[in-house]
Amino acid sequence: MTYAEYNFDGLIGPTHNYAGLSFGNLASAKNAGAASNPKEAALQGLAKMREAMGLGLKQGFLPPHDRPHLKTLRALGFSGTDKKIIESAARTSPEILANCYAASPMWTANAGTVAPSPDTLDKKAHFTAANLAANFHRAIEADVTARVLAHIFDDDTHFVHHPPLPGGMHFGDEGAANHGRLCENHGQKGVHLFVFGEDGEKFPARQKLRASEAVARNHRLDPAKTVFLKQSGAALDAGAFHNDVVGVANGTVLFLHEESFADKETAYREIREAAPFVEIIEATAKDVSLEDCINSYLFNSQLLTLPGGEMALLLPVEAGENPRVKAFVDETLSKNNPINRAIYKDVRESMRNGGGPACLRLRVVLSEEEAAAANPNFILDEDRITQLEHWVKAHYRDRLTPDDLADPALMEESLAATQALTDLLSMGAFYDFQR
Numbered sequence: 235m236t237y238a239e240y241n242f243d244g245l246i247g248p249t250h251n252y253a254g255l256s257f258g259n260l261a262s263a264k265n266a267g268a269a270s271n272p273k274e275a276a277l278q279g280l281a282k283m284r285e286a287m288g289l290g291l292k293q294g295f296l297p298p299h300d301r302p303h304l305k306t307l308r309a310l311g312f313s314g315t316d317k318k319i320i321e322s323a324a325r326t327s328p329e330i331l332a333n334c335y336a337a338s339p340m341w342t343a344n345a346g347t348v349a350p351s352p353d354t355l356d357k358k359a360h361f362t363a364a365n366l367a368a369n370f371h372r373a374i375e376a377d378v379t380a381r382v383l384a385h386i387f388d389d390d391t392h393f394v395h396h397p398p399l400p401g402g403m404h405f406g407d408e409g410a411a412n413h414g415r416l417c418e419n420h421g422q423k424g425v426h427l428f429v430f431g432e433d434g435e436k437f438p439a440r441q442k443l444r445a446s447e448a449v450a451r452n453h454r455l456d457p458a459k460t461v462f463l464k465q466s467g468a469a470l471d472a473g474a475f476h477n478d479v480v481g482v483a484n485g486t487v488l489f490l491h492e493e494s495f496a497d498k499e500t501a502y503r504e505i506r507e508a509a510p511f512v513e514i515i516e517a518t519a520k521d522v523s524l525e526d527c528i529n530s531y532l533f534n535s536q537l538l539t540l541p542g543g544e545m546a547l548l549l550p551v552e553a554g555e556n557p558r559v560k561a562f563v564d565e566t567l568s569k570n571n572p573i574n575r576a577i578y579k580d581v582r583e584s585m586r587n588g589g590g591p592a593c594l595r596l597r598v599v600l601s602e603e604e605a606a607a608a609n610p611n612f613i614l615d616e617d618r619i620t621q622l623e624h625w626v627k628a629h630y631r632d633r634l635t636p637d638d639l640a641d642p643a644l645m646e647e648s649l650a651a652t653q654a655l656t657d658l659l660s661m662g663a664f665y666d667f668q669r
């Protein structure tokens with residue numbers, strides 16, 4: 235059976251803004267209060283999806299969530315008409331309102347963790363939506379994300395869906411941003427790398443070891459092909475709030491910064507034991523400092539296997555603008571390894587909130603049969619992506635500041651856009667505001 239990797243990117247929602255909500259995420263803090271451009275953000279995201287499609291890769295997307303999330307605002311005691319809810323939240327609790335307005339479901343690397351069917355005991359593909367317990371604005375994504383995944387992969391002969399882990403931060407889980415899969419080819423049993431953290435001196439760790447272990451158990455992974463690795467405190471405190479800021483795995487390659495893990499020698503040994511075929515390509519601190527790494531998002535690139543078998547790095551333009559990072563990329567391309575191409579893409583709107591190319595996508599490996607069982611409305615072809623571009627251009631603003639969140643007109647526009655999208659995608663009464 236033929237297996238292929240699908241990248242499911244987050245379609246960036248109409249309320250994309252810079253509210254500085256994520257402690258430990260340096261870009262989010264730095265840009266707090268700045269004006270965003272939601273239209274440009276969504277079009278940059280779609281342009282990245284087009285790029286991947288142009289490379290001959292399979293591309294899907296996950297829809298944005300309904301924002302503002304009125305259900306959460308009501309649960310927190312705001313009542314009356316929708317307009318009244320926005321007005322009173324804006325007046326008394328602008329911070330709560332900003333959290334309920336975040337377009338953060340765009341970063342689908344945090345939507346959940348996926349185990350492809352060749353890797354699981356029951357030979358089904360398993361999904362666990364991430365609980366994102368570390369941040370209020372992200373924790374409210376979990377239920378709707380679980381609904382989205384169940385809607386797209388709606389066939390229990392092929393797919394198993396696990397609810398977000400219970401227990402709040404005790405089982406804090408941030409999904410695929412702390413997870414990678416190594417394999418010789420997609421149809422063979424892969425090796426799962428789960429990276430967890432422990433609170434640093436400056437910043438808290440979001441991913442807990444016990445959460446990664448629970449996901450691995452639920453997904454019925456082979457313990458011999460599962461490795462749990464502790465993130466280094468230095469990386470966390472330098473701003474790597476998710477491990478995918480300092481490393482990426484694809485196929486036989488692990489591409490990362492040498493200071494990613496707490497105990498590098500042990501980590502590499504365990505990875506090699508589980509995946510003897512692995513090729514580790516690392517940047518030393520001398521090549522690129524952790525600071526350069528985090529400012530440029532070098533390792534938050536998508537490492538993609540092209541149809542011809544070679545690999546390409548899809549990097550943010552910021553990586554090409556840093557001379558030390560650019561030199562390291564050029565050197566990597568010139569060496570004898572599978573990475574032969576670098577493509578720099580502009581996803582600046584997302585980058586300003588700490589999300590690079592790899593944050594914007596969830597990888598799902600599917601057999602042909604499984605792909606045929608997935609909802610085709612969320613797999614892109616030329617017609618579908620053009621439709622989405624038109625939808626963005628028709629509904630999105632090109633400027634949004636945190637002050638604008640107080641304006642009930644923004645709520646009306648955003649929910650009207652979401653309604654139009656559900657019509658376009660035949661989703662029915664999908665979101666909480668439609669029920």
Ligand SMILES: NCCC[C@H](NC(=O)CCC(=O)O)C(=O)O
Nearest residue numbers: 253254255256259262341589593
């Ligand atoms: N994987 C990338 C995730 C980026 C995301 N940023 C944010 O939520 C910032 C939102 C804001 O500050 O408005 C986060 O930190 O989880």
